């Protein structure tokens with residue numbers, strides 16, 4: 307499978323729609339909670355300041371958006387967007403429980419309904435490998451961020467240590483679809499997670515795609531657990 311081949315947006319929407327109610331539970335069990343640590347690292351590298359406007363795209367059930375809001379401590383504004391309504395419904399239900407002010411809106415990350423330079427920070431976690439055109443999505447994220455602001459991308463990659471690669475492959479091919487399927491009733495969604503992550507560009511290869519947008523002047527990555535996941539920190543050109 308060509309990892310950058312066009313994903314069918316309708317099937318992606320349907321897939322997340324079906325698992326939306328079980329998404330958080332499956333995520334926490336299958337990642338042993340580690341995704342919270344990765345997301346907290348993303349926030350630490352966002353350069354966010356009190357009063358900032360933050361956009362979290364492909365927000366899903368809003369995990370990262372709520373973490374940003376907590377860090378802003380009552381100042382600024384957080385907007386979460388996704389193109390799957392059932393995922394957004396779960397996020398909106400969570401705003402009631404958390405007394406949160408995060409606003410959740412329907413939007414495709416490849417065509418964001420915002421003006422240029424509206425946000426100080428924009429993020430996308432575990433969403434970019436699902437989009438039809440990685441470069442276009444990164445360009446949109448860069449467009450809506452202010453000059454000097456940051457785009458943060460968290461995404462799966464491939465471990466570079468052979469031992470970890472072997473263990474991770476066993477886990478993601480044999481365990482993940484079974485346990486994910488058992489929790490959500492949709493093993494296919496967790497087979498897709500494995501297949502879509504296995505060959506998705508990571509590290510410098512991903513930064514080469516980001517560079518083609520011409521929107522970022524500084525770019526770097528941080529590798530988690532030998533490359534199971536990567537955080538990309540893209541700084542918007544000051545112009």
Ligand SMILES: C[S@@+](CC[C@H](N)C(=O)[O-])C[C@H]1O[C@@H](n2cnc3c(N)ncnc32)[C@H](O)[C@@H]1O
Pocket residue numbers: 315318319322333363364365366367368369370387388389390393413414415416430431432433436437438
């Ligand atoms: C694996 S979930 C990640 C959710 C959340 N960001 C997290 O870290 O838990 C991927 C999300 O990306 C969304 N998504 C995929 N393609 C999208 C697109 N083109 N525009 C907006 N959202 C998209 C899906 O609807 C889904 O909610």
